[in-house]
Amino acid sequence: MAKAKTAHVCSECGAQSPRWQGQCPGCGAWNTLGESVIEREPASPRFAALAANVGKLQKLAEIDPSESPRQATGIDELDRVLGGGFVPGMVVLIGGDPGIGKSTLLLQALANLVGRQKVLYVSGEESAEQVALRARRLQLDEAGELPLLPEISLEKIVATLRESQPDVAVIDSIQTLYSETLQSAPGSVAQVRECSAQLTRHAKAAGMVMVLVGHVTKDGALAGPRVLEHIVDTVLYFEGDTHSSFRLVRAFKNRFGAVNELGVFAMTDKGLRGVSNPSALFLSQHAQPVPGSCVLVTQEGTRPLLVEIQALVDSAHMNPRRLSVGLEQNRLAMLLAVLHRHAGIQCADQDVFINAVGGVKIAEPAADLAVSLAIVSSLTGRALPAKLIAFGEIGLAGEIRPAPRGQERLKEAAKLGFELALIPAANAPRQPIKGLRVITAERIEGALTALREL
Numbered sequence: 001m002a003k004a005k006t007a008h009v010c011s012e013c014g015a016q017s018p019r020w021q022g023q024c025p026g027c028g029a030w031n032t033l034g035e036s037v038i039e040r041e042p043a044s045p046r047f048a049a050l051a052a053n054v055g056k057l058q059k060l061a062e063i064d065p066s067e068s069p070r071q072a073t074g075i076d077e078l079d080r081v082l083g084g085g086f087v088p089g090m091v092v093l094i095g096g097d098p099g100i101g102k103s104t105l106l107l108q109a110l111a112n113l114v115g116r117q118k119v120l121y122v123s124g125e126e127s128a129e130q131v132a133l134r135a136r137r138l139q140l141d142e143a144g145e146l147p148l149l150p151e152i153s154l155e156k157i158v159a160t161l162r163e164s165q166p167d168v169a170v171i172d173s174i175q176t177l178y179s180e181t182l183q184s185a186p187g188s189v190a191q192v193r194e195c196s197a198q199l200t201r202h203a204k205a206a207g208m209v210m211v212l213v214g215h216v217t218k219d220g221a222l223a224g225p226r227v228l229e230h231i232v233d234t235v236l237y238f239e240g241d242t243h244s245s246f247r248l249v250r251a252f253k254n255r256f257g258a259v260n261e262l263g264v265f266a267m268t269d270k271g272l273r274g275v276s277n278p279s280a281l282f283l284s285q286h287a288q289p290v291p292g293s294c295v296l297v298t299q300e301g302t303r304p305l306l307v308e309i310q311a312l313v314d315s316a317h318m319n320p321r322r323l324s325v326g327l328e329q330n331r332l333a334m335l336l337a338v339l340h341r342h343a344g345i346q347c348a349d350q351d352v353f354i355n356a357v358g359g360v361k362i363a364e365p366a367a368d369l370a371v372s373l374a375i376v377s378s379l380t381g382r383a384l385p386a387k388l389i390a391f392g393e394i395g396l397a398g399e400i401r402p403a404p405r406g407q408e409r410l411k412e413a414a415k416l417g418f419e420l421a422l423i424p425a426a427n428a429p430r431q432p433i434k435g436l437r438v439i440t441a442e443r444i445e446g447a448l449t450a451l452r453e454l
Contacts, residue, residue, distance in 0.1 A: 008033040009189045014227045034189060071168070071209065074112030077265055077274035078105065080303070081236060081249050083257015086168060086209040090256060091200050093174075093229065094249075095214040096238025101247050101265070101272055102213050106170045107135060108271050111143040113168055120166040124152040124176030138271040152186065154179040154195050158202055166208060171199060173213035174228070187215075193227060200231050229253065239361060246281055247272060248360060251301070260363070261301030279306040279416060282358035288386075292378030295389045295418070296370035297409035298362050304405070304412040306389065308357040309367065311374035316351045326356030327367060335372050335394060342398030343445045345376055366403035368394035369422070369447065376448060385454050387419040392427070398444050402426035410436060420454075422447055 007016045010033055015026025017033055024032050070085035079085045082092070096102050103126070110119045123131050128150045135143040147164065151157055154177050161169060171177070177195040178186040185191070196212065203210035212232065229235050233255040239248040249263040264278035275281065283295065283306055292311045297304055309327075324332045332354055339345035354371060356362055369392035377384050391409060393401040403409070406427030413421060414436040425440040432438075441447035 006035050008035050011189055014189070014193060071113075071117065073109040075105070075109055075272075075274060077263035078109060078249070080301075081251050081257075081261050081263040082234065083251075083254055083261070087233075087256045088167075088207045088209065089204050090209050090234065091203050091232040092209070092211045092234045092236065093214055093232040094211065094236040094238075095216045097216060100238045101267060102238060103172055104134065104138065105249075105265070105272050106172065106211060106213070107131070107143065107146075108138065108140065110146055110168065110170060111135070111140040114142050114145050117167040118165065120147050120149060120161070120164055120169045122149045122151060122157055122160075122169065122171045124150075124171070125173055126150070137269075140271075152176050152178060154198060158198060161202060161206070161208075165206065168209040168211070169203075170211045171213065173215060174199075175215045196228050196231055239359065244359060246275070246358070250361075258301040262303060262305070262360075278303075279412070282307040282356070282360055284308050284310075284357055289383035291381050291383045292374055294370045294374040294377065294384055295413075296362070296367050297389050297391045297413050298364060298367060299403070299405050299409065304409045305360070306413065306416060306418075307360055307362065309370045309374045310355045310357060311371070311378045312351075312353040313347060313375060313378040314351045314353075316349055320347075320349060321351045321353075323352075324354040326359065326361050327354055327371065328363065331365070331368070332371070334396070335368055336375070338394055338396060338398055338444060339372060339375065342443070343376075343448055345379065345448075347375070347379065350379065364403075365393040365401075366391045368392065369400060369424075369444075372444060373422070373447070373451070384451065385420055387417065388422065389413045389418045389420070390422040392424040392441075394444055400424045400441055400443060400447060410438070422450065 007018060008020045009016050010024040010026055010029065012024065012029045012032045013027040015024055017025055020033055023030050068088050070087060072079055072085040094102055110121055113119050128148055131148055149157065149160055174192060174196055175187040178191050179194050182190050182194055199210055199212065234251060235253040237250050237252055239250055245267050247265040247267060249265065251257065251259055251261045253259065264275040264281065265272040266275055294309050296307050296309050298307055322329065322332055332352065336347050336352065340347065352375060370390045372394060373384060373390055391403050393403060395401055402424045406423060407429055410421055410429060410433050414433050419435060419437060421436055421438045423438060423440055425442045428440045429438060439450050441450055
């Protein structure tokens with residue numbers, strides 16, 4: 001028997017190398033090459049049909065850009081993250097830690113769609129009895145009519161999809177599938193790439209919604225080749241602590257909606273339920289103002305959220321430590337340098353810890369001002385005024401730059417009862433906002449001076 005031909009394939013970009021080496025020749029990543037069996041797939045009618053249906057050359061003016069109607073899932077927070085619901089031909093990849101609620105959320109969504117559309121749930125990890133027990137535990141009466149296929153063979157799944165022609169199909173999960181044309185084990189780079197490509201091609205040709213569930217690595221990234229995220233239209237990640245009762249779903253890629261849109265859910269005995277006022281989750285309830293706490297108004301997609309930023313500055317016994325949870329750690333080091341250079345705030349011999357309450361991850365630079373105020377408050381031991389919110393980006397020259405959608409942030413803060421706002425001068429509202437006093441500053445030293453005068 002001839003020896004199978006193998007190559008080393010990069011798990012990040014899919015590039016191939018005839019032998020192992022520490023660095024990928026394609027993307028430059030280190031220690032990402034893994035040995036995989038390579039087979040030349042025989043010609044089949046599928047490839048002949050694809051070759052015959054190659055798209056013809058068109059002009060943009062001749063193409064009808066009308067948008068397809070959205071298919072609401074019945075779960076408002078999920079629809080928000082998707083951009084309004086499913087779109088025919090849409091391929092969604094959803095990932096998260098084990099047990100965080102991926103299968104539960106999709107089972108609830110399919111139960112809501114049963115009766116209105118043709119759906120199919122393909123379970124590669126759980127047996128039919130396990131899925132039925134989950135539906136019974138969640139009290140999903142509508143799920144009794146849900147078509148279920150416990151299968152991991154790609155060819156059998158595609159044949160079922162062609163026969164049943166569902167409008168929405170869920171594959172749980174893509175790492176468990178295998179194609180008979182490849183000899184490598186399920187979950188390998190070659191199998192994941194082939195199975196995802198075949199399912200995506202079928203979904204686009206049939207105009208059906210395909211939802212793929214993906215495993216994540218210990219670092220929180222989706223397992224498998226990086227090309228998997230490039231193939232699909234939308235990538236959703238579950239965030240938050242698995243020990244908490246709240247779940248955050250964020251859109252990291254969306255061709256049909258806003259990126260970084262955030263959906264907030266609460267895990268109950270009846271499954272995941274959307275949270276109508278998520279700002280209340282990220283605000284601690286203090287009996288009186290405490291040093292080191294500042295409320296930030298951040299913009300997650302199209303939704304303004306109020307998040308409490310907490311800082312702890314303490315004397316360092318040895319080497320000073322900088323630790324940031326929920327915010328970028330490199331940006332914290334930059335802010336400490338700006339505070340020292342332009343405001344005279346010395347933290348070189350202090351441990352500095354930053355935390356965003358509620359487990360939310362904040363990536364936008366508009367959090368700079370709130371983080372800086374929390375650090376100064378903890379260092380001086382002086383609490384910030386009650387009912388104060390802040391936002392704004394701080395530059396290396398000490399200037400406070402405006403944040404996008406400042407008016408919406410201020411209105412959200414006023415709606416939740418906040419009375420004082422410290423914001424960039426460029427974000428000053430043209431019309432007064434009822435119940436909210438706005439203080440503007442152009443530089444970080446000016447913002448600290450305005451706080452001392454309150």
